[in-house]
Amino acid sequence: MTLLKLGDLVSFTRGLTYKKKDEVDDGGISVLRAMNIDLSNSTLVLDEIKYIDSRIKIKDEKFAKKGDILICTASGSKSHLGKVALIEESLGMAFGGFMAAIRCNSGCLPEFLYLVLTSPRFKSHLNTISDGANINNLKFSQIKDFKLSLPPIENQRDIVNKLKSTTPEIDKLIKISNQISKKYLSLKNINTNNLIEKLQIYETKRLKDVTHLITKGSSPKWQGINYVSEPGITFITSKNIGINKLRLDDIRYVEEKFNTKDRKSKLEKGDVLTNIVGASIGRTAVFNLSEINANINQAVCLIRPNKDLILSEYLSLLLNSGLYLSMIEKGATSMARANLSLAFFSELLIPVPPINEQLCFVYQINKLNSEIEKSHLLHIEKINQYNSLKDSILQRILISD
Secondary structure, eight states: OOEEEGGGTEEEEEOBOOOGGGEESSSSEEEEOGGGEETTTTEEOOSSOEEEOTTSOOOGGGBOOTTOEEEEOBOSSGGGTTOEEEOOSOOSOEEBTTEEEEEEOTTSOHHHHHHHHTSHHHHHHHHHHHTTSOOOBOOGGGTTTOEEEOOOHHHHHHHHHHHHHHSHHHHHHHHHHHHHHHHHHHHHHHHHHHHHHHGGGSOEEEGGGSEEEEEEOOOGGGGTOOEESSSSEEEEOGGGEETTEEOOSSOEEEOGGGOOTTOTTOOOTTEEEEEOBSTTTTOEEEEOOOSOOEEEOTTEEEEEEOTTTOOHHHHHHHHHSHHHHHHHHHHSBOSSSOBOOHHHHHHOEEEOOOHHHHHHHHHHHHHHHHHHHHHHHHHHHHHHHHHHHHHHHHHHHHHHO
């Protein structure tokens, strides 16, 4: 069977871009975002829908229509680039700028192409595109030459029906495991918030009154200093900060001359690092590395606790809780990219129990979270196994036909 290029079978329409000031709480035009595509099962999730002012004029092509395949074209995580969802009925919703709509011509069945775009072969193509590159945007030019076999429409329909009859039980199991997995994550937050409520009996203090330093870094490029390969000064950015965990798998380095003696953002063991710019605003981790020369960039806030008054681990758990993340989101400036000022952190009120009570809080949270995480990971593994089984069935069906 002749192989055809994806670009010859479809059109590619980028999503709607809008300003923060255009957003409304409710009652406006619904906008689907990349986060509304579930990575684990390639389906649309109608949670956390954004709304924009209904007075804004939107082109008809920016609305998701039945038969569209929405694809994620921008993400902070490579794994989310290229994830897709099939629109099975028109919902009257627009789709945002971090997505695009793939629309089939008359010779290509959307349901069939959706199977191809969720197949291991297309996923492998996406991995090839991003392999070894710091890519966070997917262009149509990178996938339009992807080749696929396109049987006649009736054969395409037979393949779709064959898969529908083969995998519904697997889909059901994936859905159940996803729901349980999400409940575990919610449970972690509930446990933390419940324990924080018990801390309200203690005096609250401003963060600046229990810390030695609250500052942020700067970009080395502003100072005419370039990134270098190792060895150099370890340069921590917002992408290296996970929830209560520092991610060290993608560290960047800058020249030694960036580390002047008077730089306040030179890290010390026990410093608390918080993202203050972008989608992951408020995410916090403790810098627990010793004997490493490290600095931070301008998207990271460095908080250096007074160890006689507050523990680093206690502060990190506190700031990562749903209770404080909600405060942080409200404190962000309403710019195109969320942004927190150092003044906000300086004035942030937190309960400050005695050190032994803080130790107890850290122990309780870590113990509970460890037990929840074990169960959560078991269900993640189940989801991966179910998806692998579904992929293998899909691959066999596409090859055999």
